[in-house]
Amino acid sequence: MLKINNLNAKIDKKIILNNFSLNINPGEVHAIMGPNGSGKSTLSNILSGKKGYDVTGEILYENKNLFELETEERAHKGIFLAFQYPLEIPGVNTNIFLKTSLNAIRRANGEKELDAIEFLNLVKEKAKNLKFEEEKLNRQLNVGFSGGEKKKNEILQMSILNPKLSILDETDSGLDIDALRIVADGVNSLRKKNNSFLIITHYQRLLDYIKPDFVHVLINGKIIKSGGPELALELEKKGYENFN
Amino acid sequence: MREQLVTDFDKIISDSNFSKKDIELKRISLDKFIEDGFPTKKKEDWKFLDINRAIEKNIGELDFYNDYSFQNKIDTSYFVKGLEHNKIVFINGRIEKIDFKSEDSNKIEIIEESNLSNKFNNINSLINLNNAFANKNYKINVKENYSLKKPLIVYHLTSNKIYKKNINLRLDFKLESNSSLRLIDYFEDDSKDNFINIFYNFDLEKDSSLKNYKIDHKDNKNVKYSFNNIDQKENSISETFILSSGSSFFKNEVNCDLNGKYSSAFVNGIFKLEDFKNHEIKTNINHLTENTKSYQLIKSVLGEGSKAAYQGKISVNSIAQKTDGYQLSKCILLDKTSEFNAKPELEIYADDVKCSHGSASGSLNEDSIFYLMSRGINYEQAKELLINGFLLDVIEKITDSETKNLIKNTLGLKE
Numbered sequence: 294m295l296k297i298n299n300l301n302a303k304i305d306k307k308i309i310l311n312n313f314s315l316n317i318n319p320g321e322v323h324a325i326m327g328p329n330g331s332g333k334s335t336l337s338n339i340l341s342g343k344k345g346y347d348v349t350g351e352i353l354y355e356n357k358n359l360f361e362l363e364t365e366e367r368a369h370k371g372i373f374l375a376f377q378y379p380l381e382i383p384g385v386n387t388n389i390f391l392k393t394s395l396n397a398i399r400r401a402n403g404e405k406e407l408d409a410i411e412f413l414n415l416v417k418e419k420a421k422n423l424k425f426e427e428e429k430l431n432r433q434l435n436v437g438f439s440g441g442e443k444k445k446n447e448i449l450q451m452s453i454l455n456p457k458l459s460i461l462d463e464t465d466s467g468l469d470i471d472a473l474r475i476v477a478d479g480v481n482s483l484r485k486k487n488n489s490f491l492i493i494t495h496y497q498r499l500l501d502y503i504k505p506d507f508v509h510v511l512i513n514g515k516i517i518k519s520g521g522p523e524l525a526l527e528l529e530k531k532g533y534e535n536f537n
Numbered sequence: 538m539r540e541q542l543v544t545d546f547d548k549i550i551s552d553s554n555f556s557k558k559d560i561e562l563k564r565i566s567l568d569k570f571i572e573d574g575f576p577t578k579k580k581e582d583w584k585f586l587d588i589n590r591a592i593e594k595n596i597g598e599l600d601f602y603n604d605y606s607f608q609n610k611i612d613t614s615y616f617v618k619g620l621e622h623n624k625i626v627f628i629n630g631r632i633e634k635i636d637f638k639s640e641d642s643n644k645i646e647i648i649e650e651s652n653l654s655n656k657f658n659n660i661n662s663l664i665n666l667n668n669a670f671a672n673k674n675y676k677i678n679v680k681e682n683y684s685l686k687k688p689l690i691v692y693h694l695t696s697n698k699i700y701k702k703n704i705n706l707r708l709d710f711k712l713e714s715n716s717s718l719r720l721i722d723y724f725e726d727d728s729k730d731n732f733i734n735i736f737y738n739f740d741l742e743k744d745s746s747l748k749n750y751k752i753d754h755k756d757n758k759n760v761k762y763s764f765n766n767i768d769q770k771e772n773s774i775s776e777t778f779i780l781s782s783g784s785s786f787f788k789n790e791v792n793c794d795l796n797g798k799y800s801s802a803f804v805n806g807i808f809k810l811e812d813f814k815n816h817e818i819k820t821n822i823n824h825l826t827e828n829t830k831s832y833q834l835i836k837s838v839l840g841e842g843s844k845a846a847y848q849g850k851i852s853v854n855s856i857a858q859k860t861d862g863y864q865l866s867k868c869i870l871l872d873k874t875s876e877f878n879a880k881p882e883l884e885i886y887a888d889d890v891k892c893s894h895g896s897a898s899g900s901l902n903e904d905s906i907f908y909l910m911s912r913g914i915n916y917e918q919a920k921e922l923l924i925n926g927f928l929l930d931v932i933e934k935i936t937d938s939e940t941k942n943l944i945k946n947t948l949g950l951k952e
Contacts, residue, residue: 368913380908384926394912
C-alpha cells in the first residue's frame with residue numbers, strides 16, 4: 294500500500310529525514326516511536342502533502358507516485374492524517390465541515406453525495422460510538438474544545454471518512470486514560486483487512502490498546518531498528534538515549 | 538465643470554416646480570459646491586478614497602442633468618424573493634414606486650417635501666451637490682407606537698440608459714416615539730460610469746428603533762457615496778449594517794448624534810472586495826449626553842488590488858458621562874496587492890467613560906487551509922470556508938433574522 298524508499302527531507306538546509314524507508318501492506322498497523330525532534334511529524338506532514346520541505350527519494354502509494362498528488366487528492370484516495378495539534382477554525386460549523394469533507398471525497402470517488410439526513414444519521418452513530426457529545430458538532434470547529442475533545446474529533450473524522458491509510462500523529466498525547474481507551478477502540482473498530490495504520494507516538498502506552506504489527510524506532514530521521522510489539526516494551530524500559 | 542453645473546442646474550429648475558425659497562436654497566448649495574468641487578485627498582476625511590480622482594479617472598466629464606419626465610418600466614425580477622416587503626423603487630434616480638401595502642395606511646405618512654431645510658448645508662461638498670440637484674424630497678413619517686410589519690426595501694436600480702450621469706437621491710425618515718422601521722437599501726446596477734450620491738436623514742424620537750441594512754453586492758463600475766445622518770432621542774436604537782462589495786468605488790458615511798439618554802448606535806459592516814475596487818466606511822458617533830452606547834465591528838476580505846478603509850470616530854462630549862463606546866476592525870488580505878487602512882479616532886472630553894478600539898490585519902492561515910485540504914476539501918473551497926467563517930460573527934450581529942438570511946444568501950453562506 295505504502296512504500297517509502299530513501300526519503301530525505303530538509304527544511305532550510307536542516308536535514309530532518311535521512312534515507313528513511315518503510316513499507317506498509319494492506320491491513321497492517323505500524324508504530325513509529327521516537328524522541329522529540331526525530332522527524333516523526335515531518336513524516337506525517339510529508340505524507341499528507343504539506344508544503345515547505347525539500348524532499349528527495351520516493352513514496353509510492355498504491356503503486357503511484359504520491360508526490361504527484363495534491364493534499365486533497367491524497368485524502369480522496371484514502372490517506373488521512375489525525376493531527377497532533379488539530380486546528381481551531383472560527384466560524385466554521387463542525388457538522389458543515391464534516392459534511393463538506395465527506396461529500397468532497399465521495400464526489401471524487403464517483404460516489405453519491407450524502408444529503409443532510411443521511412449525513413446526520415451517519416455522524417450521530419459515529420459520535421455515539423466515540424462518546425463525542427453531539428452538541429459539540431453544532432459548534433465552531435474545535436473552537437473552545439479541550440485537548441481531548443480535539444483529538445476525539447480527529448478520530449470521529451477518521452471514522453466518518455473511513456480512510457485506507459490512517460496516520461495518527463501523537464494522537465495519544467494530551468489524552469486521559471478514559472479518552473485514550475475510547476480513541477483506541479475507535480481505531481480498533483476501523484481495523485480491517487484493507488485498512489492500514491501508521492501510529493506515531495512517544496510512548497508505549499497507546500500500544501497497550503492498539504496492538505501494532507510492527508514497531509519502528511526513529512532517531513535523527515532514520516529508522517534504527519524495527520521489530521514486533523515487544524520492541525516498544527524494550528524501548529520503554531531502556532529509553533531512547535540508551536537504545537542502540 | 539462650472540459651466541456644465543450652471544447649465545444643468547438651470548435646466549432642472551425650469552423643469553420643476555420648486556418654490557422660490559427652495560430655488561434660493563438650492564442655488565446657495567450649488568454655489569458652495571462650485572466653490573469647493575469634489576472632495577480630494579487634500580481633505581483629511583478623504584485621504585483614503587479620493588472621490589475627485591475616482592470620478593476624473595473612471596468617469597471623466599459628468600452630466601448633472603437628468604430628464605425625469607419619462608417613467609421607467611419596473612422589472613420585477615429585481616425584487617427580493619421570499620421576503621414580503623414594502624418598496625420604494627428608484628430607477629436611474631427617478632422614484633417609480635412607493636408601496637406600503639403591507640402596512641396600516643394611517644400609520645405611515647409620506648410627504649413630498651418642498652421646504653428644504655438649511656440644517657444640512659456645508660456638511661461636505663457632496664451634500665451641497667445633493668441639496669442642489671436632488672429632484673424630489675420625500676419624507677416618511679412612522680407614527681408613534683407603530684412598528685412596520687414588513688421591512689421596507691429601497692431599490693436603487695440603474696439601467697444602461699444612464700452613462701456618465703450624476704444622480705442625487707434624498708430621503709428623510711421620522712420615527713415617532715416608540716415606532717420602528719427595518720429599512721434595506723438594495724443596490725442593483727446595470728449601468729456603468731455614473732456617480733450616485735445618496736443622502737438620508739433620520740430623526741429617531743424617544744424609544745424608536747431603526748435598522749438600516751445596505752446591500753451593495755452586484756459588480757458594477759459606478760462610483761457611489763452614501764451619507765446617513767441619524768439623530769437620536771432618548772432610549773432610541775439605531776442599527777446600521779453595510780455590505781460593501783459590488784461597486785467600483787463606494788464610500789459610506791454614517792453620522793450618529795446620540796442626543797438622548799440611553800440611546801445606542803450599532804454600525805457593523807463587511808468589505809468584500811476584489812478587482813481594484815476602492816471602498817470606505819466612515820463613521821462619526823457623537824455621544825452627546827450621558828449613558829449612551831455605541832458599538833462598531835467591521836470585517837474585510839480584500840484581494841486583487843482592492844483597497845478598503847475604515848475611519849471610525851467616537852466623540853464623547855464633556856457631559857456624556859457613562860458613555861460606552863467600542864470599535865473593532867479586522868481584515869484578511871488575500872494577496873500583496875490589496876490594502877486595508879484603519880483610522881480609529883477617539884475624542885473624549887468626559888472622564889467616566891468606557892471606550893476602546895482595535896484593528897488587526899493578516900493573511901489567511903496556511904495551516905488552517907492545509908488542515909481543511911487534508912480532509913479532501915480543495916484549495917478554493919477551503920479558502921471560502923475560512924473567509925465565510927471569518928465573516929460570520931459580524932453577520933451574526935444583524936438582529937433582524939429575515940435580513941440576516943437575505944445577506945447570508947447574498948454572500949453564498951450556507952446554513
